[in-house]
Amino acid sequence: MRDGDGATWIAGEQGVWRHQGGRTVRLRADRAEGLLVDRAGAVWVAATDAAVLRHWNGRWERLGSEHGVVGYATGALFEDREGLLWFGTTHGLYRIADGPVRGIVRQPGLPSDYVRSVLQTGDGTVWIGHADGLSVLHEGRMRQVYPAPGTPPSSVLALAPAADGGAWVGTYNRGVVHVAAGGAPVRTLVPEDQPFGAEQVRALLEDPDGTLWIGTERGVVAWRDGLLHAEPLPGLPALPVRAFHRGDDGRLWIGLLGGLAWREPDGHLVVQRPGSPYPAQSAFDFHPDPGGGMWIATDRGLLHHGPGGYRAYGEAHGLGGSTVFRVLADDSGHLWLSSNHGVMRVPRSAFAAVDRGERDRLDVALFTRDDGMPSRQANGGSWPAGWRMRDGELWIPTAAGIAVFDPAPQVAPERGAVPLVIDALQVNGEERLPSAPGLVPAGGRVQIRYAGLSLRQPGALRYRYRLHGVDPDWVEAGTAREVTYTNLPGGRLRFEVEVASSLGGWARPAASTAIEFDVATSWWRQPWVVVAAGVAVLGLLVLLHHGLGRRLRERQRRLEAIVAQRTEQLRRTNDELEAASRERELLIEQLAYQASHDPLTGLPNRRAGDRALASALQQADANHGPVCVAIVDVDRFKHINDRYGHQAGDRVLAQVALQLQASLREPGLTVARLGGEEFLVVLGQTTRDAAVAVLERARRAVAAMPLGLDGDTAACCTISIGLVQRQGQEGIDALLQRADAALYEAKRQGRDRIVTG
16 A cells, blocks of 8 residues: 555555565564555554554554454454544444544543543542542553452542642542542541441532531531531531632632532622522532633533623523533633533633624534544533643543543634535425426425535534525524425525534534425416406305315315324334344344354353453452463364264364363353363362362263264263463463463373363
């Protein structure tokens, strides 16, 4: 494959080479499954180890499991019209976009991807609160620091920097915990057997004087000078607390489920309940406005509090959904708002434009799963529900991991237009070409379907349309892609449709298109009919009234029939979609089973066996327990194949596999087929002596098993077993090498025996 510089790239089992000017350079020694040069000139390589590599400006970049890629590369690489790269693995299809969003999902050290809170302390450590506890990311290494191994998990709902460089941690049912810098030691603020020790905590803030403000489901508690103060703010309602903020002016802001409050520097407490003047129910976050005032994230959208009171921005102004959880700012003049419908980016200047009446809606860019977020559901009700890192990145916790935004690319010009097509036109149920609509009969029914062609943000496309001479203005269609007109006036009509790729205004639509068609003039508008009607108006008044009533009834019956027909079509379509979905789920289950099991014996295959061994080693590391590994080989299997045939040999392998499964049923044991006549046995949490006893029973059972080959009732087979117990932090390869050596020794000693190594 040739790149933009004229160099030829070669990929294969022995690695990746670049040939140019008569000179060939080997750039990678690992096997490559696929190769692609994109429109920017970057070279993409599908590696075998759940990764895709990008070579750009002389450097390699890697997207792997830490970015959500799972499975082995299949070699499928494709760049589409929009510049999106599609990458296939044994576990599915991945889309790589040039957007600013990436995901951090479940991985070693991060056992849960249901993330509730995140922050960064002064030493660069990132603290991540999730459903299973607390993890830290420091110098590229992720590890869990709370709770301790063997302890039941506890969801972490709140984080706050501690003065000593560590972090304060609020939990679902264990009160407040302090974790020192580096992740250890860990100590509880109040023992669990005391009343506050099992409190649910969703907000924390440490003041410079050492006071720790604690937000619980029953109000605010303070820890000061080693003592717990149950009512540090007299007059504050005992409502669930969701956020704290200490302003530069010394004001302490408190977000509540049921209003908000703040304490002035002189100690005066102000409480505002829902209604007047506070125009929301709850407060989830506070962000100071450099121009003065405070931004407040609420269940009624975004509020701005200033000297003149509150200004509210919600769905009517273009903010998707009604709840905002977190407000963050970048260096380019934008606010980033997390919600349960995605993350929104809004220029600060757009709020002022709306306030001045220059526009009705904010210029909103919405980011969802289409842009790379692990989930569009950003988590809230915990604190902080997002953090701006020292390098400017914005980390937002979601229901499926952390969405990491790099705001810098977002200030670039908008991407190219989204192609918009009118793909179907029906007149009275008859399909017509949009390019040649023909004449529409008077009173006819016209149905028009349109679509924006984009895989980058398909869920964010919105439409509006108008039919000149019929619609007085643009009609907002949202995500609907179909419109129907009836009883159109005669003459030439022009239908226009526009598509936009954000929730903002229509000042910059992504694309527009139009069609024109002619409608026949109704007979009753012909000149001779008008003259005749004028002459006979008095005599035909009663008949005309009766005739019009009959026409209306007939038209109503036709419309009812059309509605019934469309309803039946929709029902059948829904049934077909549901059936297709069930077939797809069944196919996925079948493919998943086939990918992890041996078709001859029904046992887990080599790949599944390796995963079972890796899991046993990980469990042993956590519990400091033993692990044993055995390799089992059928003795003189070649003799069986030569004497009875390969089909008989396959039946023997299946019988041996079935007997091994029946004999090795203890918890923690896994039997897999390595290949040929060899099997792998993983004995988790099992000592060597116990493993010998278990395997000896299996060996005897196989030796006593009649094979029934071609009427030879005496035919039987035996197995040899090499068994080892893990030593120290020994890895998979070393364990298997020792087990294979022990198996070889069992063969050398005469077969039909167990040899330990």
